[in-house]
Amino acid sequence: MSDSTTDWNSFEKIHDDNGYFPNDMIYSIRKHQKGDFVFRQGDSCDALCVVITGSVKTEMVSENGNLMPIETIHAPRPLAPAFIFSDKNIFPVNVIALNEMELLRIPKNEVLRLMSIRPDFLQQFMTHNANRTQFLTQRLQLLSIKTIKGKIAFLLLEKHNSEGLVFSLAKNQTELAEYLGVARPSLARSMSEMSDEGIISTEKKEYKILNINKLKKLLV
Amino acid sequence: MSDSTTDWNSFEKIHDDNGYFPNDMIYSIRKHQKGDFVFRQGDSCDALCVVITGSVKTEMVSENGNLMPIETIHAPRPLAPAFIFSDKNIFPVNVIALNEMELLRIPKNEVLRLMSIRPDFLQQFMTHNANRTQFLTQRLQLLSIKTIKGKIAFLLLEKHNSEGLVFSLAKNQTELAEYLGVARPSLARSMSEMSDEGIISTEKKEYKILNINKLKKLLV
DNA sequence: ATTAAAGTGTAACAGTTGTTACACTAAAAA
DNA sequence: TTTTTAGTGTAACAACTGTTACACTTTAAT
Numbered sequence: 134m135s136d137s138t139t140d141w142n143s144f145e146k147i148h149d150d151n152g153y154f155p156n157d158m159i160y161s162i163r164k165h166q167k168g169d170f171v172f173r174q175g176d177s178c179d180a181l182c183v184v185i186t187g188s189v190k191t192e193m194v195s196e197n198g199n200l201m202p203i204e205t206i207h208a209p210r211p212l213a214p215a216f217i218f219s220d221k222n223i224f225p226v227n228v229i230a231l232n233e234m235e236l237l238r239i240p241k242n243e244v245l246r247l248m249s250i251r252p253d254f255l256q257q258f259m260t261h262n263a264n265r266t267q268f269l270t271q272r273l274q275l276l277s278i279k280t281i282k283g284k285i286a287f288l289l290l291e292k293h294n295s296e297g298l299v300f301s302l303a304k305n306q307t308e309l310a311e312y313l314g315v316a317r318p319s320l321a322r323s324m325s326e327m328s329d330e331g332i333i334s335t336e337k338k339e340y341k342i343l344n345i346n347k348l349k350k351l352l353v
Numbered sequence: 354m355s356d357s358t359t360d361w362n363s364f365e366k367i368h369d370d371n372g373y374f375p376n377d378m379i380y381s382i383r384k385h386q387k388g389d390f391v392f393r394q395g396d397s398c399d400a401l402c403v404v405i406t407g408s409v410k411t412e413m414v415s416e417n418g419n420l421m422p423i424e425t426i427h428a429p430r431p432l433a434p435a436f437i438f439s440d441k442n443i444f445p446v447n448v449i450a451l452n453e454m455e456l457l458r459i460p461k462n463e464v465l466r467l468m469s470i471r472p473d474f475l476q477q478f479m480t481h482n483a484n485r486t487q488f489l490t491q492r493l494q495l496l497s498i499k500t501i502k503g504k505i506a507f508l509l510l511e512k513h514n515s516e517g518l519v520f521s522l523a524k525n526q527t528e529l530a531e532y533l534g535v536a537r538p539s540l541a542r543s544m545s546e547m548s549d550e551g552i553i554s555t556e557k558k559e560y561k562i563l564n565i566n567k568l569k570k571l572l573v
Numbered sequence: 574a575t576t577a578a579a580g581t582g583t584a585a586c587a588g589t590t591g592t593t594a595c596a597c598t599a600a601a602a603a
Numbered sequence: 604t605t606t607t608t609a610g611t612g613t614a615a616c617a618a619c620t621g622t623t624a625c626a627c628t629t630t631a632a633t
Contacts, residue, residue, distance in 0.1 A: 193494075218476070219483035225490065245476065249469045256438070256465065262482055263439035269489040270445070274413075276496040277534060279591095281620075306581065314497060316621050321582060323620095337581095337629095499621095501590075526611065536591050541612060543590095557599095557611095 153253060159243045163236050171212075171228040171236060178224055180238045182212040187234025191226040205231065215262050217241050276314060278352070281323040284313045286351040289333065289342060298342045305338065327351075373473060379463045383456050391432075391448040391456060398444055400458045402432040407454025411446040425451065435482050437461050496534060498572070501543040504533045506571040509553065509562060518562045525558065547571075 154160075162185070165171055171189055172178065188207040203226055206212065216222060218241075239247070248255040278284050292300050302309065310317040327333050332348050334341045342348060382405070385391055391409055392398065408427040423446055426432060436442060438461075459467070468475040498504050512520050522529065530537040547553050552568050554561045562568060 215479075215483040215486040217483070218479035219487050220480065221487070225487075245472060248475060249472065252465060252469065255468060255475075259435075259438035260440065262486070263435040263437070266435040266482070266486060266489065267439050267441070267445075269486065269493060273489060273493055273496065276493065279534070279619095305579090307579090314499070317581090318583080318622080319620050322584095325582070499589095525609090527609090537611090538592080538613080539590050542614095545612070 153251065155247070155250065158239070158247065160237060160239045163238065165230040165234050165236065167230055167232050169230040171230055171234075172224045172226075174224060174227050176224045177222060178213075179217060179222060179241045181214060181217055181241070181244045183237040183239075184208045184210055184212060185235045185237045188231045189228050189234060190231055191228050193226050208234065211261065212236075214258065215265065217244070280351070281313070281315050281319055282327060282351045284315070285320075285323060285327065286348050288313070289340060290345075290348060290352070292340070293342055293345070298345070300340060301338045302340060303338070373471065374467070375470065378467065379460060381458045383458065385450040385454050385456065387450055387452050389450045391450055391454075392444045392446075394444060394447050396444045397442055398433075399437060399442060400460045401434060401437055401464045403457040403459075404428045404430055404432060405455045405457045408451045409448050409454060410451055411448050413446050428454070431481065432456075434478065435485065437464070500571070501533070501535050501539055502547060502571045504535070505540075505543060505547065506568050508533070509560060510565075510568060510572070512560070513562055513565070518565070520560060521558045522560060523558070 165187075174193065184206055186208050188205060189212070190205045191203040193203055212228065213224070216224075248258065275284060275287055278287055288302075292302070304312060306321060307317050310320040313320065324333070324335060328335065330347065332342075332344045332351075334343055385407075394413065404426055406428050408425060409432070410425045411423040413423055432448065433444070436444075468478065495504060495507055498507055508522075512522070524532060526541060527537050530540040533540065544553070544555060548555065550567065552562075552564045552571075554563055
């Protein structure tokens with residue numbers, strides 16, 4: 134499964150009680166070089182894995198053999214943390230090291246023990262998962278909207294709620310199109326139509342909402 | 354916020370230690386009648402809520418004032434369990450009683466305490482959330498596929514993995530179309546084309562995969 | 574300053590999907 | 604059985620989106 138020499142099934146104990154991890158915590162750390170497969174899609178996994186240095190990318194192997202990139206994960210961040218507790222704990226993606234990286238691995242039972250003795254750890258774990266659920270829910274909502282103008286409206290109204298009528302987006306047009314799951318020229322067309330209709334105005338990454346009622350009607 | 358007479362902020366203690374909930378658990382129970390708003394979109398919530406009898410529906414108020422049904426929740430099931438731990442704990446949906454129902458409410462701090470003293474409770478909570486994350490991820494994958502034939506292929510190949518080349522689906526064509534987020538006649542057209550091409554055959558809710566390689570190519 | 578690269582606006586056309594309508598069949602109710 | 608209802612197959616057409624191509628602008632690199 135992997136190219137490192139670390140024995141994957143041996144766990145050590147940590148030596149300093151830092152108030153977060155107790156000094157008798159059972160864990161293992163393994164190093165990977167750039168390009169290593171950290172996990173392959175279909176591997177089973179019964180430990181909490183945390184990227185502690187470096188970064189990895191995840192990609193999904195579709196049924197026809199194509200590779201679809203999912204996301205990039207930079208240290209420090211857990212790797213599919215919810216996942217070790219699911220009924221069917223098989224890794225859904227390939228995980229590949231983008232550079233030299235280190236992976237902390239804590240067995241499931243030890244995770245449960247940590248949770249019961251370290252409230253901070255428990256709370257942080259829960260918060261992470263809750264935020265992830267909210268992220269997924271919101272993403273699902275966005276993709277449920279069928280028209281391009283509707284997706285743009287959803288995005289801009291969301292920004293509006295936190296930042297008002299004038300704001301800037303971090304993404305350029307190409308990235309935005311990818312994020313919305315549409316073709317770039319189609320996005321440009323829809324946007325220029327919305328400008329013609331006096332709903333919004335855009336200048337590079339700066340957006341203004343000119344007619345919020347018309348914008349809301351596009352959500353239908 | 355609600356029509357019941359129970360004091361929403363008073364919590365009692367449970368009286369029998371059933372091995373799952375301890376006898377000093379802090380909680381409250383409130384009853385709702387059919388049609389009551391249990392929560393409104395935007396309400397904040399710092400307690401774990403469990404539907405213990407009856408059922409509720411959740412719906413989302415979109416920016417233009419339309420109502421979009423999300424899901425129906427039958428007892429016994431927690432209500433947005435991940436959610437109380439998120440950074441921004443505002444209810445994302447309306448929750449409405451479908452019939453006479455009872456809601457168990459356990460304050461967040463008490464949930465954390467329960468988790469640390471009842472491993473079963475902790476584990477079940479984690480498993481529930483993990484499964485939900487997996488469900489959302491899979492739904493996201495399905496909606497990311499752009500063509501109708503691709504969505505059909507994804508669905509059928511998933512069934513194939515667990516049940517082989519011949520199986521039946523629980524949904525009829527109308528429900529299936531809604532699930533895939535496409536128009537019913539469009540789904541029928543795509544399916545009959547796939548039948549013409551010798552990829553699948555369908556009879557009512559029975560499906561056969563005739564040419565799995567062609568089916569996999571549709572995922573691109 | 575010049576060149577190269579990245580990002581954007583736009584148009585023509587093809588392809589897919591949604592809409593609407595209607596006939597037909599199967600299943601449920603009277 | 605008859606009637607009603609739900610579910611399905613199909614067609615014509617409209618609407619929308621993707622594809623491809625190219626000009627133009629802005630930014631970065633040489």
